[in-house]
Amino acid sequence: METTWAHRLRDAGLRVTRPRLAVLDALAGHPHADADTLVTVARAAHPPLSPQAVYGVLRALVAVGLARRVEPAGAPALYEVRVGDNHHHLVCRSCGAVTDVDCPVGAAPCLSPSDASGFVVDEAEVVFWGLCPDCRDAGRPAAAVPVAQHHNRGGTGA
Numbered sequence: 001m002e003t004t005w006a007h008r009l010r011d012a013g014l015r016v017t018r019p020r021l022a023v024l025d026a027l028a029g030h031p032h033a034d035a036d037t038l039v040t041v042a043r044a045a046h047p048p049l050s051p052q053a054v055y056g057v058l059r060a061l062v063a064v065g066l067a068r069r070v071e072p073a074g075a076p077a078l079y080e081v082r083v084g085d086n087h088h089h090l091v092c093r094s095c096g097a098v099t100d101v102d103c104p105v106g107a108a109p110c111l112s113p114s115d116a117s118g119f120v121v122d123e124a125e126v127v128f129w130g131l132c133p134d135c136r137d138a139g140r141p142a143a144a145v146p147v148a149q150h151h152n153r154g155g156t157g158a
Contacts, residue, residue, distance in 0.1 A: 012064040022046035023057040027081045032098040034076040072127055092132035093142035
């Protein structure tokens with residue numbers, strides 16, 4: 001995967017560095033991960049990596065469109081490398097599981113506001129909330145406020 005990431009980094013105008021490659025590999029293997037999880041995973045591959053460096057890499061990757069930052073209400077920001085397709089997310093109100101859901105209709109943006117107020121819309125973000133199958137089957141109640149802990153369900157990460 002390193003060659004692919006190196007190519008994508010160069011195409012985006014970024015230098016290829018071990019920290020960037022470690023964070024991209026972590027993102028690819030852990031879609032919808034929060035920054036703390038990515039620090040842990042990336043440090044396993046590149047031990048000298050600091051939390052500050054991971055945050056800096058994430059900011060740079062989001063800025064050039066190689067990663068996406070998703071911010072479900074009441075939960076920490078999550079990151080993924082599935083970009084450019086305007087997909088949405090399903091979030092479990094009980095356990096915080098997150099999964100990708102493709103745009104329900106048409107090409108991006110798949111939602112058009114009734115009044116764009118002069119804006120040119122290029123992206124729509126939708127978060128679907130509910131109970132995942134595991135929580136529903138276990139009879140767990142939906143939290144009144146979304147939970148901060150989550151686990152990944154699906155998403156290719158690439």
